[in-house]
Amino acid sequence: MNHYQFSDLSTGMKEEFTVTVDQDKMDKFYQITGDANPLHQDDSFAKDQGYPAAVAYGMLTASFLSSLAGMYLPGEKSLIQSAEVKFLQPVFPGDTLRVCGEVKELNESVQRMVLKTTIYNQEQRKVLRGEMKIGFLK
């Protein structure tokens, strides 16, 4: 876990990690949320909609932004204030995602950063784009 303070950061700083969306994560996300939507649980339903298989929950992909902020950038001092995400491409169980953050803005007066977030799949396609406003614990 990183321990960046606000004063350690500069715009353009980057961190990233990779994670695989497996069926176990899908099952746990279902157990947390109770979201039984068939697009995420039923391959034949998803195929009828033109997908090759059941699609990973978008908010499961977005959940990795929690780790990006809380473990990497800034790490321990992270306090996420807001998040915006756009889902650009479907993610499927088995996909390996690269979760990337880049410091876009630093607001000294309120000790807050804007982190630009991008998630790529193993084919280097952007599956999620967004940003988070993150404050700093003392």
Place this chain on the structure above:
Amino acid sequence: MNHYQFSDLSTGMKEEFTVTVDQDKMDKFYQITGDANPLHQDDSFAKDQGYPAAVAYGMLTASFLSSLAGMYLPGEKSLIQSAEVKFLQPVFPGDTLRVCGEVKELNESVQRMVLKTTIYNQEQRKVLRGEMKIGFLK
């Protein structure tokens, strides 16, 4: 699960459900994301930061928006395109959340709705406010 089609909806329509954020959901969210940030795992760290106990992951609270769209509004036909969330108050394990959605805009030409989302805790305090753009499966 609801099965609203685009044509069934009108602005102002609402759906809601309640869910309790327990330690089991916290543990599963950790297992999914690997986010070991001490604000969410260590009561004494959180107390040093001025909180009464470890704080629930913000993105765990946001994950219930997956169920709001996928189960309630619109339900089966939901295809979340984007989401924005602001975290207004901390959530703690044991809190019971009321997850509310209201149709804010309907864009006929692209068959997309804007869903206004608000999550309240058991003290009726807003803990999350946001919106999602949601398309419709065929």
